[in-house]
Amino acid sequence: IIPGLGNSAHVFDDFAPRFTDHFRVVALSRVGFGESEQPEGHGYDLSSRVAQIAAILDSLAITRAVLVGHSLGGDELTAFASAHPERTLGLVYLDAAYDHSTVAASQAAMAPYLGRISPPTAGDFASISAFQQYQQRANGYHLPAGELLALLKLDEHGTIVGQRTTGQVLAASMAAIQPIDYSRVRAPALAIYSEWTTAADIMPWLGADSVQNALATEALRTTVLAAQVRDRARFTREVTGAQIVSFHAHHYQFLTHPAETERYIRSFLGSLPSVCSTCYKRS
Numbered sequence: 001i002i003p004g005l006g007n008s009a010h011v012f013d014d015f016a017p018r019f020t021d022h023f024r025v026v027a028l029s030r031v032g033f034g035e036s037e038q039p040e041g042h043g044y045d046l047s048s049r050v051a052q053i054a055a056i057l058d059s060l061a062i063t064r065a066v067l068v069g070h071s072l073g074g075d076e077l078t079a080f081a082s083a084h085p086e087r088t089l090g091l092v093y094l095d096a097a098y099d100h101s102t103v104a105a106s107q108a109a110m111a112p113y114l115g116r117i118s119p120p121t122a123g124d125f126a127s128i129s130a131f132q133q134y135q136q137r138a139n140g141y142h143l144p145a146g147e148l149l150a151l152l153k154l155d156e157h158g159t160i161v162g163q164r165t166t167g168q169v170l171a172a173s174m175a176a177i178q179p180i181d182y183s184r185v186r187a188p189a190l191a192i193y194s195e196w197t198t199a200a201d202i203m204p205w206l207g208a209d210s211v212q213n214a215l216a217t218e219a220l221r222t223t224v225l226a227a228q229v230r231d232r233a234r235f236t237r238e239v240t241g242a243q244i245v246s247f248h249a250h251h252y253q254f255l256t257h258p259a260e261t262e263r264y265i266r267s268f269l270g271s272l273p274s275v276c277s278t279c280y281k282r283s
Contacts, residue, residue: 001027002053004071004096005173006165008034010146011070015254018262023269026065028056030076032169034150044172050079054087063087066275068265070094070254075180082184090188090272092265095251097191097239098231099180109223110199113216117205125160128152140204141255182238189239190268192261193232193246194253196220202251243268 003011009027016025029036031043031052042048053076057065066089069077074096081088117138124134128148136142153162199216200207206216236244245264250256269275 001025002067002069002073002076003027003030003033004069004073005030006033006151006170007070008036008147008150010034010144010150012254013144013146015258015261018258019265024062026056026060026062028053029150030073030173032173033165038166038169040168041172044169044176046075046079046176046178047083049076049176050083053080054084057087064089066090066092066269066272068092068094069096071096071251072100072177074098075100075177078180078182078185081187081189082181085184085186088187089275090268091185091190092268093189093191093235094254094261095192095194097189097193097235098228099234100177101179102227106224106227109219110203110216113199113203113206113212113219116209116212117203127158128154128160131160138205140202141250141252143255182235185239188268188272189242190264191232191235191239191242191244192253192264193228193244194249194251195246196225197248201248243271 001012001016003009008029012027016027019025031049032038064087067077067080074093077091077093081091120134124130128145131148132143151164152160153164155161196202198213199220200213206213236242247260254261
């Protein structure tokens with residue numbers, strides 16, 4: 001399982017165990033994040049990240065795997081399946097089957113509304129638990145404690161004093177995003193898309209301000225959602241036989257709607273004879 005940009009493997013601490021009844025589940029932290037190394041000037045491009053995934057699989061003696069990726073993790077899925085088709089049993093995109101090289105315009109359109117989020121207070125930084133509660137209030141999803149411990153620096157009192165990920169890592173990671181290429185993907189694929197009705201679905205702090213939510217929703221529809229419609233159509237057209245599902249959920253669908261997300265994944269896994277014909281059911 002591969003996280004999105006800004007997250008570590010521990011973002012799946014609560015979700016990944018749902019599959020250990022039938023599967024060996026491994027999550028990785030992308031270079032520069034969590035406890036992974038933060039090299040300067042190299043290792044962040046897509047081909048390097050694919051090589052890192054292959055090296056991890058090699059170190060664990062895993063010859064073939066189903067890859068699951070959230071958000072930017074979809075880029076690694078596509079590139080790995082293209083470079084190593086013989087090792088790719090299947091692909092699961094968790095709100096990830098998009099061309100992330102085009103997101104800058106959408107982010108710019110939504111930036112004024114992102115700035116309306118209430119910043120954390122000193123009390124919110126007092127402990128991991130307090131910051132978890134702030135994240136839940138502000139963003140609408142619950143981050144596992146292990147994820148926050150992987151991403152944040154604490155002092156001897158347990159107070160949050162900074163982030164582990166440097167600005168250089170974020171800049172290098174963003175600069176490495178490139179246009180997506182599905183042309184060599186041959187593995188069975190499932191794309192689970194999150195559906196949004198209003199901007200408050202992904203920016204919950206707007207829920208209490210109907211005027212700003214209406215303005216943000218209009219911006220969302222004309223930029224983000226319009227681009228998503230194009231990207232979904234492209235994925236359906238270019239990835240032969242891909243399965244597409246969508247449901248109303250946050251971008252972090254596996255955190256806000258874990259049972260539904262699990263159900264879709266298990267159904268897909270059950271359709272892969274080379275994986276397991278009965279593993280879509282809970283034991």
